[in-house]
Amino acid sequence: MTRLVETAGVDGRRLFHRDFSLWYLARSISVAGTAASAVALPLLVYRTSASPTLTAAVVGLEALPYLLFGLFAGAAADRLRRRRMMIVADVCCAVLLATVPVAASLDGLASWHLLLVAFGVGCGFCWFDAAAWGAFVRIVGRAGVTRANSLIWSTEIVLEIAAPAAAGLLAAIADPTLVLAVDAVTYLVSAALLAQIRAGLDAGPTAAHRLRAEIAEGVRHLWRTPVLRTLTAAGFGLNVAAGGVLGLLVVHADQALGLSPEDRRLGLLYAAAAGGSLVAAVVLPRATRWAGQGTVSIGGLVLFVAALVGLAGTSVFTLAVAWWAVWAVARLTVNANGITVRQLLTPDALQGRVNTTGRMLAWGGTPFGALIGGVVADTHGARVAYLVLAVPVVLSLALVLASPVRGLRVTVG
Known part of the structure; x- marks a missing residue:
């Protein structure tokens, strides 16, 4: 490297x-x-x-x-x-x-x-x-x-x-x-x-026989650092919910908002989520300097649950647009904050392996959430599915609150 x-x-x-x-x-x-x-x-x-x-x-x-x-x-x-x-x-x-x-x-x-x-x-x-x-x-x-x-x-x-x-x-x-x-x-x-x-x-050329040992070294660092282990597990729970919620956007729009798959306003729901991500990207650096990474993670998880409850409970398109933006703010806040902490607490020699492993494990919750959300929506509807998908985020929040992440503040420079 x-x-x-x-x-x-x-x-x-x-x-x-x-x-x-x-x-x-x-x-x-x-x-x-x-x-x-x-x-x-x-x-x-x-x-x-x-x-x-x-x-x-x-x-x-x-x-x-x-x-x-x-x-x-x-x-x-x-x-x-x-x-x-x-x-x-x-x-x-x-x-x-x-x-x-x-x-x-x-x-x-x-x-x-x-x-x-x-x-x-x-x-x-x-x-x-x-x-x-x-x-x-x-x-x-x-x-x-x-x-x-x-x-x-x-x-x-x-x-x-x-x-x-x-x-x-x-x-x-x-x-x-x-x-x-x-x-x-x-x-x-x-x-x-x-x-x-x-x-x-x-x-440059890399010895093939070193691959397994190098991957294992990155996994060990992630597991043996309590803050990184906790944030990765919390990220998995959050992305379980995110996979189901995003996968059901079209279904929720149909069942809860009365928007058919041909409705032009569907694109606005996706755009609202992207707009929320933009807000989070701008605000996140200032928020972490002011409150610390631990508080930001907790706040993001709380906001994520609130957005899911809001989406499940509304039938008004304009409110749904607002809740989608809030949901995206929370999602990017938690995920980006976890990535930043991982980068700050990982030695240079392990950056590639630890970050690839952490991203794979955290993002790995997405397929499971899509499956859970789809099955629940099939039997009980998209509103109930959104409430069920809030459960892994609540568990992630409890895990963070009971860990060293709660008071985490990593200073740079």
Whole structure:
């Protein structure tokens, strides 16, 4: 890893050089397309099946590959050709998504097909993500990391506000399959941009026999640090709820708000959630300096439960929009705060392994939440499902309150 950083021959004072611009544009285009597909796929599944379980399964299947393959993809990105990994992942995602409008035009679209596409796109994201972030420092150089990260995450939040709203509108005016056709094109454009990068993106040779020992070392550090262990477990509980809640957005909109899958306002619910994430991203650094990371985690978990109760109890669209924004503030606050603490309490030599492991375990709750939420919604409705999904968050809150996280305040510098 040291050699990777040292050989990054980029002037950190000039962020928008050719290779970073290509990487940044490719990733931004792909993020916009993925955010649009996150609206279109559940809409299509709900239209074809009318099943809350299958609709929620879309989110679970998109997240499952990271749980299954995350560590292996990260290791592969340090051993294989990263540019080739990204391009192959993009092309595979484009082909998968293109099969949906083709099947629809032949009147052969089925729920199992859509779920297979969701899982396949999740696999593509997992391997693309590992290679992209593995190549990141090679492209921007050590001096450009902070500015590049700020630009990337800010762009992503803006795109996640605009793309779902546009996708919801396009799906209502035309058809959700058109959204997926456009998304397939974005993946091909991303692959074409990546193919033009000239910089070497690959790490130096790594001994294959060390892989298992290196992974185990990262897991041990995570487990033996009480604060990190607690925040990872709390993140798992939170993402159990998040997977179910997000997977049932279309179902909840239909059952509680009276919005059909063709209603143009569905995109506004997704946009409200992205807007809440933007608020949290702006407020979080100040909140942690003022109150400390422990208090921020507790406040975020409390806010998350309140938002779920609010969503379960309202039938008013404007209130639902507000509660979706609050929910997103809470979700990003807890997740981002946990990531920050993990980075601050992990030695440099273990950063990659510990953060990959922590992310995989915390995000690993998403598929389970999608399954639980879908099954409960099938039998008792989306409102009850949201209340049930609040339970793992309440348990996470109790765990945090009974741990050293409660008074945590990590100072930097």
